[in-house]
Amino acid sequence: MSMYFALHPDLLVGRCIELGSGVGLGGILSFLLTSQHPNRRLESLTLTDYKEQVLDRCRANVQRILTEGTSSSSSSSPSIGVDKLDWYDFVRGTGQSLTRAGTYDTVIACDCAYFYPDIAALSSTLKGLLKQRETSRCFIFGPSNRGGLQRLISQMRGDESIEVAIENVGMARYRLDSSFDTAAEQNQPPLDFLQAAAQQAQGETESRFYSRYDSSFLLVTCSLRLEEQPENTSLSNID
Secondary structure (H helix, E strand, O other): OHHHHHHOHHHOEEEEEEEOOOOOHHHHHHHHHHHOOOOOEEEEEEEEEOOHHHHHHHHHHHHHHHHOOOOOOOOOOOEEEEEEOOOOHHHHOOOOHHHHOOOEOEEEEEOOOOOHHHHHHHHHHHHHHEOOOOOOEEEEEEEOOOHHHHHHHHHHHOOOOEEEEEEEEEEEEEEEOHHHHHOOOOOOOHHHHHHHHHHHOOOOOEOOOEEEEEEEEEEEEEEEOOOOOOOOOOHHHOO
16 A cells, blocks of 8 residues: 555545555555655545454654654654544444534545455545545545455445546565564664655565565545536526
8 A cells, every 4th residue: 555655646636535544554654755845735544443452552653753753753754643433333323523524625545344244334534534525535445355355445436426437556564574673673764664664665585684575456446426506507597
């Protein structure tokens, strides 16, 4: 996901939120690789998950990039934050669905369509977060053979208010090697290693701190089909 957005920074538009961020690796890399791009349109990125333990680690990772100065602190620079999000709020119409619904220009998610019982809630959340605008977009990444992703696609396509487009994307997975763990011992920020990995990875299969594995991913892009507003009827047109 982060490599795709690094190549297409213009896709992260306005207020952006990521679902299923985990400890924040994908979201942080997407933020680092696009926030300083001259063609960026990103205003803010909110990383979300549900479990407090995971969120605590995600917050620590985000705080690290802010305190280490890997991200510009200029007032015109995009901001990044972390928050808890319960997908089922958007099914029940409770909690954060009351305050976050229709407030984001861009929603992103990567490989978070795992459990079949959660697919309906995930679909409702993806749709519910988007602003009611033609330019609003969801970008969902996942392995092409993931059954949960296929079910999510079917769920989204079954909603007449959502337009769905699918693109096959050659993606790469990275497994951090033991040398990555020595970063702290060498007083070198680990996130600097991650950013360097993402920038140098294209066309490489190995490095001193990660291994790369090519795989087939899908990019599912969703937009809203907005109802056309009826034109004002002039009294002169009434018989």
